[in-house]
Amino acid sequence: MSFERNTDIAWCPGCGNFAIRAAVAELLGELDVDQDKILMVSGIGQAAKLPHYLNVSFFDGLHGRAIPVAFAAKVVNPELVVIAESGDGDMYGEGGNHMIHAMRRNVDITVIVHDNQIYGLTKGQGSPTTELGMKTSVQHWGMLSEQMNPIAMAIAMNASFVARSFSGNKDHLKRVVREAIDHKGFSLVDVMQPCITFNKHNTFAWYRSRLYDVKEEHSEYDPYDRVKAFERSLEWGERIPMGIIYRNSRLSFHELNPVLKSGLNLSQDNRPADVMEDLKAFR
Amino acid sequence: MSFERNTDIAWCPGCGNFAIRAAVAELLGELDVDQDKILMVSGIGQAAKLPHYLNVSFFDGLHGRAIPVAFAAKVVNPELVVIAESGDGDMYGEGGNHMIHAMRRNVDITVIVHDNQIYGLTKGQGSPTTELGMKTSVQHWGMLSEQMNPIAMAIAMNASFVARSFSGNKDHLKRVVREAIDHKGFSLVDVMQPCITFNKHNTFAWYRSRLYDVKEEHSEYDPYDRVKAFERSLEWGERIPMGIIYRNSRLSFHELNPVLKSGLNLSQDNRPADVMEDLKAFR
Amino acid sequence: MNDIMIGIAGEAGQGIQTFGDAVAKALFRAGYNVFTDKSYHSRIRGGEYIYSIRIADRRPFCIRDGYDLVLSMSEETTEKLLEKATDKVYVVADEDHKDLEKATVKRFSFSKMAEDAGEKRAVNTVMLGALMSLMSVEQEVPQKLLEDTFGDKEDVLKANIRALRKGYEIALGYDLPDIPRRDNKSFLLMTGTEAAGYGAISAGCRFLSAYPMTPGTGVMNVLAANSEKHSIVVEQAEDEIAAINMAIGAAFAGVRSMVTTSGGGFALMQEGVSLAGMTETPIVAVVAQRPAPATGLPTRTAQEDLSFVMKSGHGEFARYVVAPRNAREAFELTRKAFFIADKYQVPVFILLSQQLVDSSATIEVPSVNKEHDQRFIERREIDDYKRFSLTESGISPRVIPGAGTIIRADSDEHDEYGFISEDLSLRKKMVEKRMKKLTSILKEAAEPLWRNPDADTIIIGWGDSWGAIDEAVSEHGGSLGYLHFSEVFPLRVDEVSKLSSKKLVTIEGNYSGLFGEYFRSVTGMKTTHIGKYDGRPMTPQWILSRLVEEGMI
Amino acid sequence: MNDIMIGIAGEAGQGIQTFGDAVAKALFRAGYNVFTDKSYHSRIRGGEYIYSIRIADRRPFCIRDGYDLVLSMSEETTEKLLEKATDKVYVVADEDHKDLEKATVKRFSFSKMAEDAGEKRAVNTVMLGALMSLMSVEQEVPQKLLEDTFGDKEDVLKANIRALRKGYEIALGYDLPDIPRRDNKSFLLMTGTEAAGYGAISAGCRFLSAYPMTPGTGVMNVLAANSEKHSIVVEQAEDEIAAINMAIGAAFAGVRSMVTTSGGGFALMQEGVSLAGMTETPIVAVVAQRPAPATGLPTRTAQEDLSFVMKSGHGEFARYVVAPRNAREAFELTRKAFFIADKYQVPVFILLSQQLVDSSATIEVPSVNKEHDQRFIERREIDDYKRFSLTESGISPRVIPGAGTIIRADSDEHDEYGFISEDLSLRKKMVEKRMKKLTSILKEAAEPLWRNPDADTIIIGWGDSWGAIDEAVSEHGGSLGYLHFSEVFPLRVDEVSKLSSKKLVTIEGNYSGLFGEYFRSVTGMKTTHIGKYDGRPMTPQWILSRLVEEGMI
Numbered sequence A, B: 001m002s003f004e005r006n007t008d009i010a011w012c013p014g015c016g017n018f019a020i021r022a023a024v025a026e027l028l029g030e031l032d033v034d035q036d037k038i039l040m041v042s043g044i045g046q047a048a049k050l051p052h053y054l055n056v057s058f059f060d061g062l063h064g065r066a067i068p069v070a071f072a073a074k075v076v077n078p079e080l081v082v083i084a085e086s087g088d089g090d091m092y093g094e095g096g097n098h099m100i101h102a103m104r105r106n107v108d109i110t111v112i113v114h115d116n117q118i119y120g121l122t123k124g125q126g127s128p129t130t131e132l133g134m135k136t137s138v139q140h141w142g143m144l145s146e147q148m149n150p151i152a153m154a155i156a157m158n159a160s161f162v163a164r165s166f167s168g169n170k171d172h173l174k175r176v177v178r179e180a181i182d183h184k185g186f187s188l189v190d191v192m193q194p195c196i197t198f199n200k201h202n203t204f205a206w207y208r209s210r211l212y213d214v215k216e217e218h219s220e221y222d223p224y225d226r227v228k229a230f231e232r233s234l235e236w237g238e239r240i241p242m243g244i245i246y247r248n249s250r251l252s253f254h255e256l257n258p259v260l261k262s263g264l265n266l267s268q269d270n271r272p273a274d275v276m277e278d279l280k281a282f283r
Numbered sequence C, D: 001m002n003d004i005m006i007g008i009a010g011e012a013g014q015g016i017q018t019f020g021d022a023v024a025k026a027l028f029r030a031g032y033n034v035f036t037d038k039s040y041h042s043r044i045r046g047g048e049y050i051y052s053i054r055i056a057d058r059r060p061f062c063i064r065d066g067y068d069l070v071l072s073m074s075e076e077t078t079e080k081l082l083e084k085a086t087d088k089v090y091v092v093a094d095e096d097h098k099d100l101e102k103a104t105v106k107r108f109s110f111s112k113m114a115e116d117a118g119e120k121r122a123v124n125t126v127m128l129g130a131l132m133s134l135m136s137v138e139q140e141v142p143q144k145l146l147e148d149t150f151g152d153k154e155d156v157l158k159a160n161i162r163a164l165r166k167g168y169e170i171a172l173g174y175d176l177p178d179i180p181r182r183d184n185k186s187f188l189l190m191t192g193t194e195a196a197g198y199g200a201i202s203a204g205c206r207f208l209s210a211y212p213m214t215p216g217t218g219v220m221n222v223l224a225a226n227s228e229k230h231s232i233v234v235e236q237a238e239d240e241i242a243a244i245n246m247a248i249g250a251a252f253a254g255v256r257s258m259v260t261t262s263g264g265g266f267a268l269m270q271e272g273v274s275l276a277g278m279t280e281t282p283i284v285a286v287v288a289q290r291p292a293p294a295t296g297l298p299t300r301t302a303q304e305d306l307s308f309v310m311k312s313g314h315g316e317f318a319r320y321v322v323a324p325r326n327a328r329e330a331f332e333l334t335r336k337a338f339f340i341a342d343k344y345q346v347p348v349f350i351l352l353s354q355q356l357v358d359s360s361a362t363i364e365v366p367s368v369n370k371e372h373d374q375r376f377i378e379r380r381e382i383d384d385y386k387r388f389s390l391t392e393s394g395i396s397p398r399v400i401p402g403a404g405t406i407i408r409a410d411s412d413e414h415d416e417y418g419f420i421s422e423d424l425s426l427r428k429k430m431v432e433k434r435m436k437k438l439t440s441i442l443k444e445a446a447e448p449l450w451r452n453p454d455a456d457t458i459i460i461g462w463g464d465s466w467g468a469i470d471e472a473v474s475e476h477g478g479s480l481g482y483l484h485f486s487e488v489f490p491l492r493v494d495e496v497s498k499l500s501s502k503k504l505v506t507i508e509g510n511y512s513g514l515f516g517e518y519f520r521s522v523t524g525m526k527t528t529h530i531g532k533y534d535g536r537p538m539t540p541q542w543i544l545s546r547l548v549e550e551g552m553i
């Protein structure tokens, strides 16, 4: 069965989201996981509509709040492959606090950010990753706030898997997301995604001419070197690195948590507790 | 007039907050600024009570929300010296999203975090900066989440002034906060502050034996070098760097914003607008 | 009422909004009474987009059921729309348009003419011409609009003017009812968004912080577009919590400031609302309602957030809530909102809705009540200043920081100076201080609107339902009346005794009858509830047929 | 009522809570009816800390005005406390204690004896001994408590036992009223926090996410302490928004999950509450009330968040709100909360307050209604599964992810599968589906408590005011009665007709009379309001004197 659901799609024809959908759908089909064990959690925005266009279980929650939902679903059911995905505004703006603290928790989920450097669904306001100077319906004289660098931020938070990919490069995207899913711990994949309607600057061509894979270009590149990774992450302009920029071997939430360490699946082990013994302490 | 207000103080005797109060009070007295032009904005927590113990104007708002209030007060009245201050739980936990985005805006405020690596007022739960493994009333088996590194995070966000100081070193603290206030842009000063009641690990002695000033120890240290600063910021253990770890020369919010560039003080220029001409567009 | 309902039916991305705006504006300038409505999906391209334009012999403030004339730019959308259309509907389309089941389609060579005019993309301009010709609008009127739009691109402008002329030559063949025109000089064609936005600018609002959220974003856009001209800082916040705390910071520092959002964003502002209540900081929040819960239907309309807004923020504090009936009131009540906020040092909420926000109506030029410009702020040096001094009225003289005086404000319970306090007898006084402002605020509220107070059945309504309710009552005549509120909290009900022994029915854009429940909590009177909660605005026809169903008329 | 009010008056940081707990526990084990109350400031050291212990011939569920016996560990605190004490108050203190204006202080050499016992820090233990001796409690009882506390530190334990013995030798000289004892085996001494916490554990709650906030934190602590034993993940979230969204994620994935917070934290959860409503995800939220607005008085009590909670979340959706009257109900209603949440797939709110949370009371062992363990979850493969199938009751069969079936949930309006939908006729059905659950939930509610229904004056109350109201009515006798609710929304008022022609008065811990307003919105009946909003719990004396003032009795 294909993971692409046959339905009306609300994205603009030509949008970079289509290629992400194609890549994710293919990849899910190739994973060695039962379909019903995949859970996608999304937020609100154009990107966040993705799960509706796939044949997967999903929880499409609030703008900015996919990560806490994904975290908890994974916590109580470790058998699930949990993927949280949404847009840059959702994940880095509204949801910024969850992003940084989820990195600290290191639960084994994969976060895919469709980073079109703009607020798509609400018609083109600047997002945290919008470039300085870009003009929008609200930022009439162009963005004045520093462009956020999610890769650098994730490295600073010591996230355990930090990668960038591109919706215009299906093989790369599939490979990186597969590695992210395989990684035992929190994985961030920031996917450069052209918004052909509201971001006339960061186009397919713009990205294509700049993005390069770190490992391909620098065979000696060591994603485990945090300082080097940070340095590399600062590159943005004529050349933009993609691939696995940083990773480490921190233990995951389930490996650390005493309740879960043994592999307990709370969603299965669901009985009420007899507390009559416990209550004796109050006599 | 002294900036120390003579009143009952709700901190535990021996708390590291007293020294912060003393340093800030002295420094405010030495600043070349009229008393009424100083505005402190705080949140909720032990640290956040500081403004009550000083002779300054203050807005003591919600837990985690000092920064947006401080931002806007400064925006509309650039004559004010605006200092936002609160605890680590407040600023990095509840208020984490405002912290990172305020760094992007680079408004000229100074943020002082009393970083006692614990939630004091609510009785000793782990905070984002609590060390791995530390046991608390909620974290019975010790903290499992990665200790947040606010300095590294600020560097990743390209904050324009990033420093660490210590409540046990008044001169250092005064010097760093003065530089932070002088700096035209967003300044973060993370102040290591022993909580003698709930954090029995990070004590005065613990900090004192580890903290060293980067500039004193490495005279060649260049806080403008972002990668080197990041590397330095990762040091935490036997030795912990303090002083100005990172800075840059980004333009501030007021320098960039077309409405404010000219030095307009909106809190003074407050007239209603005549829109009758504008309304003609709707005929 | 003699009127005509025109529907432009297409998809998002076809430029329908611009086209519809041009048609509406041209008709308005030609002297017609115009009301418009936009019905669209939460997407950027594709999906239904229906721009409705109603012109009538009296000024309409709602659409009505059924379309008379449809410009079909999408067969699918038109097909759907026809499900609800009158039999006599007249569908106009381009040559290649399919036939439809429910109506004959009149085809015209719009695109070919556009091509002939030298600008393929000018199809809409040809249609505009054809429509204007049908409506006997002088060609200068739409031509002026084209000049405003394409002014700097001479070639495009010329081609569009040619296209317009070609359009004028088309005879659409539709039989127009007789709708009088007049000089519209003393009127405006404005949406609720524009009205609230300019109301805020006119009130001297100098700071707006918001996180984009449909249908609240428009007000931010209006202020952003006027930022330099009127010296307003418009800051897009990282989230709604930042937005409201920023607005509070700016207000504390002395400027009129506001936020704009919708239900979900307002939900995130609740703690901030309570902070404004506790620190007695005047802020104005625009809450543009859309169907909920949660994300709901982002581009649709509702009146579901009344109780949520009236009870917003934990704890008890005074507030003032308005729900403008139409664009004119959106302007005037926004000004009043800033006034009440400043005078009583309380948060004020403006309840809009997608219908009000997106619809344009022909309104009288709003009045500017100069009283509402008063700021009630002192800028001077006061020794031993008590920001929260206990006064008779509960209002303490307000000084702002930076003017020689030390000012303190605290979200904890505090003493008169603003210092945190655990003195429980003082706590009691402070609660009373904050709450007794409500007595005076109530007196500021205008009386509700009465229509046919002697009727047997009285509709009770609030906010933007007024247009449809008023028209329904006009249509029905003397045995139906209404009592309609636009200042909803605190509730002024002077002559409520008039209502006893009548059939009372609340008509609201929600399921539960939120206002009815509220009305009963204030007056004890029970009302029947008729609710609309499918996301679309009310129409007079819907109201009358539901009243019949419920045996109310 | 034959009773005695003991006050331990000191400062935070003096170990008063531990001391008071030991006294209360020993008295309870000795067979007394015990009720305790803690009055303290929002600080860690210093400030007032007053631990009140009331013992009485009938089980008390509130404190009363005035102290009989005060252990003074701080002159300042005691001085304040004496402002409200009876004339005959008996103040006991250590040797170096100052004289006080309002009472004679009886001094004993507690610290010296502790020193003699070989443990300076055992002053409290000496006092404990002296008190126990006064109350004729067998020495084994407090000694057992010492063993439990110091079990692993033998030296300290021994010294404390010596100190205890020395205490027993002290004759405090106070004249004790006659208060009977009994075998307390079938009773528990429990705080509301403990009761709600164990209620949740007993219900099988497996996931709690929270951000610390007084007075809600305690419930988190109870579950955290039982985390390994009962396999519960307790996660401290970065903020309350994360907390509620986590709880929703865990619930969606199939476990019983909850959050705990106070008003300000709950304010931040509003959008999440609405999300639970829209996605029909069962979650339980504990909201422990404290005086607001904003930060207010963190360590004080109130009943100010009733309307805020009943109306929480933008938009309309079904919910269930309980406000337990005492610790026993806190246990039982927490279990019921999980049950209703699961059965109706709605968010459920448990309104506690600082008074209920911090007070311990002598309660019967709570009952465990096995029906409440039902989960209403299916774990099986279903083809073409419709998570939101339209059913008669509004409840759709629930399957959880990972069990062979594809599950979808959306915060946007959605179709039966859970796919986002812009179909407006479906929207209408979905609103009805979500709302009609309320009809059945109403039937689940127990009847309110009636006392003296024939009385002329009926007090109407809700939640933890019950202890004081019940006692006031007992004291006053037959002409005063009450109607008291602990399941507050939806409101079951079967025999409301009994109330007509009576004097009705709501007594609540707020200024506005929130329940009164609500009660009127449901019944149309007007009530007089008596509010307490100074942060301290009600007492029977306060209730009776206010009723007299208002001319109600």
Ligand SMILES: Cc1ncc(C[n+]2csc(CCOP(=O)(O)OP(=O)(O)O)c2C)c(N)n1
Pocket: A044, A045, A046, A047, A048, A062, A063, A086, A087, A088, A089, A090, A091, A114, A116, A118, A119, A120, A121, A122, A127, C211, C212, C213, C214, C240, C264, C265, C268, C295, D271
């Ligand atoms: C609480 C809340 N605030 C605001 C919105 C409105 N909103 C919907 S999508 C969106 C931004 C979309 O931008 P992004 O996340 O980058 O996704 P994109 O559409 O670009 O894929 C916003 C602000 C909302 N739904 N909820």
Ligand SMILES: Cc1ncc(C[n+]2csc(CCOP(=O)(O)OP(=O)(O)O)c2C)c(N)n1
Pocket: B044, B045, B046, B047, B048, B062, B063, B086, B087, B088, B089, B090, B091, B114, B116, B118, B119, B120, B121, B122, B127, C271, D211, D212, D213, D214, D240, D264, D265, D268, D295
């Ligand atoms: C919205 C909200 N959530 C929670 C709280 C409760 N609270 C008060 S202070 C505090 C944490 C204090 O820790 P920190 O910020 O590190 O300050 P400290 O007391 O350690 O100085 C918390 C959780 C609150 N006041 N508001």
Ligand code: SF4
Pocket: A010, A011, A012, A014, A015, A016, A017, A046, A047, A116, A120, A121, A194, A195, A196, A197, A198, C044, C045
């Ligand atoms: S607006 Fe941009 S991101 Fe959204 S669907 Fe269209 S092209 Fe894609």
Ligand code: SF4
Pocket: B010, B011, B012, B014, B015, B016, B017, B046, B047, B116, B120, B121, B194, B195, B196, B197, B198, D044, D045
């Ligand atoms: S609890 Fe800790 S931080 Fe708070 S006052 Fe005491 S020592 Fe200081």
Ligand SMILES: [Mg+2]
Pocket: A045, A087, A088, A089, A114, A115, A116, A117, A118, A119, A120, A127
């Ligand atoms: Mg985006």
Ligand SMILES: [Mg+2]
Pocket: B045, B087, B088, B089, B114, B115, B116, B117, B118, B119, B120, B127
């Ligand atoms: Mg702290």
